[in-house]
Amino acid sequence: MLNSSVTNEKTATGLVLRLPDVAFTRSGIAFRPNDDVWDWTDGPFHLYIDFLRVKGRFAELREPLKSCLLVFAKGYSSSYVQNIFQSFQHFSVTRDPALPFSSISIAEVSNYAARLKAKEPWRIGYFNVLVQKWVSLGVPGVDAESAQYLSEKRKPGNEKGAAVRTQDPVHGPFSAAEYTALYRAVDAAYGAGEIPLWVAILTRLLFACGGRISQYAALKLVDLVSQQGKFVLRLPQVKNREVNSRVSFIEFDLSPQTGRLVQEFVDDVVSKGHSLDSPMFHESTVMAMGPERELRCSDDLFFGHCTGATLSRVFTSKLKAIAPSTERLGFETIPVATNRFRYTFGTRLVEEGASMNVVADRLGHIDLQNVKVYFEASPKIVESIDRAMDSLLAPLAMAFRGRLIDSEDDATHKGEPGSRIIDFRVSKAPVGSCGGQGLGCAFNKPVACYICFKFEPWLDGPHEKVLQRLTEERKRFANDKTLAQINDDALLAVQEVIAECAQVREQRSAGPAL
Numbered sequence: 001m002l003n004s005s006v007t008n009e010k011t012a013t014g015l016v017l018r019l020p021d022v023a024f025t026r027s028g029i030a031f032r033p034n035d036d037v038w039d040w041t042d043g044p045f046h047l048y049i050d051f052l053r054v055k056g057r058f059a060e061l062r063e064p065l066k067s068c069l070l071v072f073a074k075g076y077s078s079s080y081v082q083n084i085f086q087s088f089q090h091f092s093v094t095r096d097p098a099l100p101f102s103s104i105s106i107a108e109v110s111n112y113a114a115r116l117k118a119k120e121p122w123r124i125g126y127f128n129v130l131v132q133k134w135v136s137l138g139v140p141g142v143d144a145e146s147a148q149y150l151s152e153k154r155k156p157g158n159e160k161g162a163a164v165r166t167q168d169p170v171h172g173p174f175s176a177a178e179y180t181a182l183y184r185a186v187d188a189a190y191g192a193g194e195i196p197l198w199v200a201i202l203t204r205l206l207f208a209c210g211g212r213i214s215q216y217a218a219l220k221l222v223d224l225v226s227q228q229g230k231f232v233l234r235l236p237q238v239k240n241r242e243v244n245s246r247v248s249f250i251e252f253d254l255s256p257q258t259g260r261l262v263q264e265f266v267d268d269v270v271s272k273g274h275s276l277d278s279p280m281f282h283e284s285t286v287m288a289m290g291p292e293r294e295l296r297c298s299d300d301l302f303f304g305h306c307t308g309a310t311l312s313r314v315f316t317s318k319l320k321a322i323a324p325s326t327e328r329l330g331f332e333t334i335p336v337a338t339n340r341f342r343y344t345f346g347t348r349l350v351e352e353g354a355s356m357n358v359v360a361d362r363l364g365h366i367d368l369q370n371v372k373v374y375f376e377a378s379p380k381i382v383e384s385i386d387r388a389m390d391s392l393l394a395p396l397a398m399a400f401r402g403r404l405i406d407s408e409d410d411a412t413h414k415g416e417p418g419s420r421i422i423d424f425r426v427s428k429a430p431v432g433s434c435g436g437q438g439l440g441c442a443f444n445k446p447v448a449c450y451i452c453f454k455f456e457p458w459l460d461g462p463h464e465k466v467l468q469r470l471t472e473e474r475k476r477f478a479n480d481k482t483l484a485q486i487n488d489d490a491l492l493a494v495q496e497v498i499a500e501c502a503q504v505r506e507q508r509s510a511g512p513a514l
Contacts (some may be wrong), residue, residue, distance in 0.1 A: 019066060025073050033070050036062075040078070041295040043246070044217035044238060044308040047078040049085050057101040058092045064139040071133060077238075087126035104131065104142040106149045113153075124150070161373030164343050169328040170335045173343040178334050180489065181324040183207065184401075188453055189322040191436065198285055199318045201265055202311075205233065206338065209252045210345025210363060213315075213338040214238045214308030218246060219280035221266045224259075231259025237364050238308075246301065250364055256473075257447055279305040286314050312338045346374045400496035402455030404504070408433060411456055421446050421455070426465035432457035450493035457497045459504060467494045 019033040029040050038049040049069070051062045065088060072081045091112050095101075101108075109131070113124055128150040135147040163171035174182065183203070190200040202216060218236040225232040234249040254262065269278065283306045296303045306314075316336050325331040342363070349359050359371045405411060411433035413419040420430045423446045431446050435454035446466060449455045457463065470491050 019063070019070065023070060023074060025078065026075055031073070033066055033073075038069075038073070041300075041302070041307065042078040043302050044214040044305060044311075045078040045082075046295060046307040046309065047082050049082065053089065054092065056092075056097055061141045064134065064141040067137055067139050068130060068133050071137070083126055084130050087123060087130055090123055091127055103140075104134075104146055106143065106145050109146050109149060124153070128153075161370075161376075164347065164373045165376050169326065171337070172340070173347040174334070174340060175326070175328060178326050178328070179207070179344060181326070182319075182334060182336075184451060184489070185322050185324045186319070187448065187451070188401075191452055191454060194322055195318050196285075197265055198281055199315060201262055202281065202315055203319070204258045204261065206341035207345065208254055208258060209233060209235050209250075210342045210349075211235050212238060212308070212342065212364075213312040215364075216281065217306050217308040217311045218302065220246075220276070221269060221274070221278050221280055222276040223249070223280065224262050224266055226259065226263055229256065231256070231263065233262070235364075250362070252362075281306055281311055283310070286311060346371065350374045400450060400455075400493040400500070401453045402432075402450075402457060403435075404459065404497065404500050405433070405456045406459050408458065411435075421449050423462075423466055423469070426469050427462040429462050430458060431461040431463060431466060447490045450490050450497065457501075459501055463494055463498050463501065467491065467498065470494065 021032060021034065022030055023033050024030055025040070025042060027042050029042055031038055031040055036051045038047060038051075040047055051066065054062050054065060065085075069081055069085060072084055091104075094112070094115055095108075109127075112127070113121070116123060131142055131147050131150055134142040135144050162168070164173060166172065167175075169175075186195065186200050186203045189195045190197060205211075205216060215235050215238050218238060219233075223234040223236070225234065231254040233252045233254055235252060236246045237248045237250060266276075266280075269282075270276065274282075279302075282304050284304070286306050287310070295307070296305075316338065319336040320333070323334045323336050326334045329335075346359055346363055349362060354362070356368050356371055356375065359374055360366075360368050363371060365371055408414055408420070408430070411419060412435040413433065419433045421432050421434055422428065422430045432449065433456040434449065434452075435456055447470065450457075450466075474491065
């Protein structure tokens with residue numbers, strides 16, 4: 001950290017501000033309040049505040065501002081402290097620098113509210129928190145009347161729910177078609193080696209649990225629990241009053257396909273010498289060149305973890321490169337942002353009949369206020385699971401993207417190791433061949449094969465038996481409705497293969513057209 005050139009600087013009123021040499025955050029991180037730069041990493045969050053950015057007519061408020069932020073640093077999350085500082089910065093940089101300034105008066109506050117843009121009135125909320133604390137501490141720089149004025153003034157909230165309520169095609173939840181297209185695009189890209197496995201896994205977990213990206217940044221390998229073929233993910237809760245984000249968790253059941261994929265990833269990481277206390281998404285894995293500098297000490301609970309911002313940035317850049325198009329935007333590429341997965345998860349829960357309490361619990365909200373917007377969203381995003389299973393829709397689903405062949409003689413890699421695909425649970429006879437010889441594929445065979453573009457099903461393969469097994473398995477996991485459509489894709493694909501096989505046989509039995 002940078003040391004302030006003048007410690008305990010005098011303000012214009014002559015009052016000496018005395019900050020402690022060392023203070024501790026809520027989670028126990030030591031820092032020096034007198035430094036001109038506060039820089040620390042707390043769990044999945046990285047705080048960086050440069051008080052030297054407070055300059056010009058506001059330079060004399062640096063020390064009073066530190067005194068206020070010190071209180072928040074001791075009792076609140078690092079992200080909240082950062083937001084409070086940014087509220088002051090926005091107030092100062094949007095003000096006309098040519099105007100004289102003596103203190104944050106009622107006129108200053110009123111003018112600030114007037115110059116906010118149409119979508120910015122929510123900023124008053126954070127600024128009000130800072131002003132109230134400033135006045136209560138008795139440090140100079142803010143008129144007491146300003147705090148009274150703000151406390152009586154209606155402060156609009158941040159309309160985060162607008163994107164969900166209006167089904168915004170850029171910022172809101174994914175549509176049913178976008179959900180399916182994005183899911184398939186990620187699977188295909190991983191199968192083709194265009195994205196790393198961790199991206200495919202994070203995509204599935206975002207869809208499966210709807211957590212904030214900071215929660216996934218806090219994940220460790222040990223958070224995947226596997227017992228008797230069932231998989232549970234313990235997702236850390238980052239928005240709580242606990243010491244750190246790994247004190248409380250919410251458990252999510254994963255589908256067998258996703259659970260096995262994550263388990264294979266965990267086993268691979270452990271086989272390379274890492275312990276189960278290692279991050280699920282290690283910074284050395286996410287960042288190809290590694291971090292620019294070490295943000296944490298080796299004894300930090302979150303050593304090796306990415307910050308939420310870093311994980312989000314790298315993940316979205318990978319997805320944007322392979323994202324399919326969407327009809328809602330004139331067939332432009334689907335805009336990808338991690339919060340869209342969360343909005344989709346919440347919306348799908350409502351469409352599946354979940355109560356407000358259940359939605360709040362699954363999204364990690366402590367009250368019902370923030371989940372009401374999901375019940376206000378008008379059009380349905382998904383059709384019912386039972387309707388999706390209607391065999392009449394199978395020919396329209398386009399879930400099967402491979403190439404039907406007569407037999408192994410027509411396979412791309414005839415007789416090559418790994419090219420045959422067999423479901424021994426139903427038959428010893430192969431269901432088809434893999435156009436990629438199964439190289440580097442960690443997906444569940446043959447379920448994932450039916451929706452893979454490399455799949456080459458055989459005309460006489462036991463596809464009906466595969467369909468029967470998958471249908472029975474689906475009944476056992478009927479309660480996992482959030483992921484049901486993901487599993488239904490394979491069922492629809494098997495139905496399409498069966499339909500194509502029947503059509504070929506019918507054409508051949510009819511003989512050549514006259």
